[in-house]
Amino acid sequence: MATPTLRPNPKKSPRRGDDRLFLTERKLREGAELMFFAYRAFTQDPDRLLHARNYGRAHHRALHFIGRRPGISVAGLLEILGITKQSLARVLKPLVEDGLVDSIPGEEDRRQRLLTLTALGRALESDLSRVQRERLSRAFREAGSEAVAGFRAVTALMIDEDARDGILDMVYGAPDRPE
Amino acid sequence: MATPTLRPNPKKSPRRGDDRLFLTERKLREGAELMFFAYRAFTQDPDRLLHARNYGRAHHRALHFIGRRPGISVAGLLEILGITKQSLARVLKPLVEDGLVDSIPGEEDRRQRLLTLTALGRALESDLSRVQRERLSRAFREAGSEAVAGFRAVTALMIDEDARDGILDMVYGAPDRPE
DNA sequence: GTTTTATGTCAACGACACTGTCATAAACTG
DNA sequence: CAGTTTATGACAGTGTCGTTGACATAAAAC
Structure with a gap:
């Protein structure tokens, strides 16, 4: 699973640009804040x-x-x-x-x-x-496997495209103990 | 890995809980690494x-x-x-x-x-x-809205339960400009 | 009038990143 | 073989950002 399940984004009709933009911007801000608080908890x-x-x-x-x-x-x-x-x-x-x-x-x-x-x-x-x-286990278990798949996709896509494949190969590829 | 699974771990019997545990543990390690690399990119x-x-x-x-x-x-x-x-x-x-x-x-x-x-x-x-x-926008767009929902659920659940509600109220609640 | 609260400040410390320089040993190259 | 590159280790100095503890002040609260 070097590449997470990428799906072309569905609906993107900016007819009511203002409202959609506001919602999007808001969701992005929320996402950034979640990232901050989650990482703090994580460590x-x-x-x-x-x-x-x-x-x-x-x-x-x-x-x-x-x-x-x-x-x-x-x-x-x-x-x-x-x-x-x-x-x-x-x-x-x-x-x-x-x-x-x-x-x-x-x-x-x-x-x-x-x-x-x-x-x-x-x-x-x-x-x-x-x-x-x-x-992490608590979070994954309570969120459910679909949510976890989403989490994996989003975090992977945050990584620079240049470095992404190399990093994902390492994350998903190499076994703990190379036989 | 808390338990004596220190060996190269060749495929175990797939029906026993052992294998499920191994997969889970692996997924958790992957999740932790994703969190590390994503946060580094994020900042x-x-x-x-x-x-x-x-x-x-x-x-x-x-x-x-x-x-x-x-x-x-x-x-x-x-x-x-x-x-x-x-x-x-x-x-x-x-x-x-x-x-x-x-x-x-x-x-x-x-x-x-x-x-x-x-x-x-x-x-x-x-x-x-x-x-x-x-x-974040690139990642959210390419991952799709379902994945984003999963990301939000998982990151929120990583936060200490005690503090979670207060933090989520702030993240989702207050508008940028109170009016 | 004493205590508590909100804030600011000073000193010191530690972790963890950075840059730049120098040293050494081993490998590679012409 | 001589010269260069590579892998690593070490030293000096800098900056951000977290910590603790002590102290000062002004205003609120009892």
Whole structure:
């Protein structure tokens, strides 16, 4: 499912332009506000756990994508996270030092540092994703599967078209543990 | 993944609840990742405009909700934004000094500072929301109205139940310009 | 008249992004 | 082999945005 079910939008008859425009604009504003409030809620549970361990949201993201892609290189992680090398280094260094992430030289290219979670890292990542999943799970369950399909379509379409396919391939494609 | 499903997980028996659980878990992970990538995309256009003016995301949020609720008090804004007084003050002060926000004492309660956008403030807020709306508009249009309904349902349900009604009243209730 | 409320302010701190520079080792290239 | 590019690590500095805690003031409330 690299491309969500796209349907050409049905009715778009701007005869009463003023009224339709107002409604549309209003819906867009509502959508933006929902995005703000939902994201704040979405991050708050893991944030709480992280704060107790003196980590931040960036550590969660690193743990998550290393867990998703064991053996990923620093460069690969940088590309997914879309941050600078220094920003990642600041996050990665304590994770390695604290024994949550293993950083081992690549066999083919020994310049690379291939990143994997240790048992400790998996444990924290699991705790973090659990609380986040619980929230998401409640929302998905109460909203129903059709609503979830809509949610997936809309969020996917918010991503830049250039980057979308690559991101969706990653989100929907790669297994947790590449066999 | 909270349970010992650490293995490559070859296809399990499809009739047992196990498989349903696996699929659900996978969908939840996908949903979380979509949320991350969508939110990053969602904020990037206004962020670019803000950075050019030496403002940040917090300034956008303040401008937005003052525009939404002209005459809102500092306490009211604090409650919506869910940040501390000092965090808001740091953002609000330059906005008032730069002439984007008017801060006038309340008539009934003169301790209050009632906040409104100036013409300048409306202009910037309009620029910011325009670029954000364009992205949202594309996503909503291409996803279709059913998908948008699903998006709204799911994002709303992500919000804490305690706070949900109050937030939704604000999102769906109050008009831009109370008249 | 004391207390509570609404707001502003100051100092300090921490997380997380940025830029720019430099160093090193390994890989690639002519 | 020499030179360049690549992958990474490290350092200095900057800025936004969140936090806490303490203190000041003016006005409202009891």
